[in-house]
Amino acid sequence: MKRPAMVRAPLGIVNGVELTFSAMFIALMIWSLANYLYVSFGHLHMHTPEEKVWQAKFRSVSLRLGYIGNTCWAFLFFPVTRTSSILPLVGLTSESSIKYHIWLGHLSMVLFAAHSIGFIIYWWAMTDQMYLMLQWSSTYLPNIAGVIAFVVSLGIWATSFDRIRRNFFEVFFYAHHLYILYVFFYILHVGVAYFCMILPGIFLFLIDRYLRFLQSRRRVRLFSTRLLPNGTVELTFSKNPGLSYNPTSILYVHVPSICKLQWHPFTIISNSNLELDKLSVAIKSEGSWTQKLYKQLSSSLDHLQISTEGPYEPSSSHFLSRDSLVMICGGSGITLSFP
DSSP states (O other): OOSEEEEETTTEEEEHHHHHHHHHHHHHHHHHHHHHHHHHHHTOOOSSTTOOHHHHHHHHHHHHHHHHHHHHHHHHTGGGOTTOSHHHHTTOOHHHHHHHHHHHHHHHHHHHHHHHHHHHHIIIIISOOGGGGGOOOSSSOOHHHHHHHHHHHHHHHHTTSHHHHHHOHHHHHHHHTTHHHHHHHHHHHHHHHHHHHHHHHHHHHHHHHHHHHHHHTSOBOEEEEEEETTTEEEEEEEOOTTOOOOTTOEEEEEOTTTOSSOOEEEEBOSOTTTOSSEEEEEEEOOSHHHHHHHHHHHHOOTTOOBEEEEEEOOSOOGGGGSSOOOOOOOTTOOOOOOO
């Protein structure tokens, strides 16, 4: 079940276990929506005397689509908690589980878009009550908060697609930080009860962010640098001899003089069994951040402060048990040292 079952865009490499749980999750979404609609259709309330039954059902469907989107958000933050102890319990790492965050993000946005567009159609085309969209009720959940949250989420969603993320990383990166504003208005719109449904994931995410913040405050000592051909640079850091990691582990690097917010992941190319006091990464100059780093290292190393986060180990190293390995890769190439 863990062997690749599908290798196709946009989902990428998906194994049988992931396909099974994805099908179960979609089944949960369908069952939840059907259950919500079965209950709501049995207790329809006409908001105005002129409202017809089919209009009330349309409003109910639009409302319940938002409920289902909230279910997706209940799981959205778990895959991006890098230091969480929950992911290893199910055999996952932060690197291997990021695709689940992407899947849940797209699915929730489709549901929230259907929820919002449904109410716009209901207020504008059906009941001529567009003023309700900008209403901030003192006795009911504010609709204007939902509108603001939806507009913000559209910005996050539009910049998260693969073409934008790869070609305009800074746009994607800074737009994604709008999630703070989105969550604030989201809470105002859905209320405390439905916020408690997504609270566990947000709580663990906040703890994770705080622990990573504490780790990132410490500066690491840059042991040496090497400028390699084709705009590649090798950074070697001093490390504690007790720190061990597996091949293909990931290290996040932060250079405040280039950008105070951005952290970039790089594969560790050194071997903890052979180099006890050093750790190295190879960085190829392709994006604006890496190009600035290369230029800065080419000119001077004075006052270059670097922080690191990790290393984060891969989901599996079972390949080390094989007698022969065939490696195919791009980027800075195969530079790993195996025991």
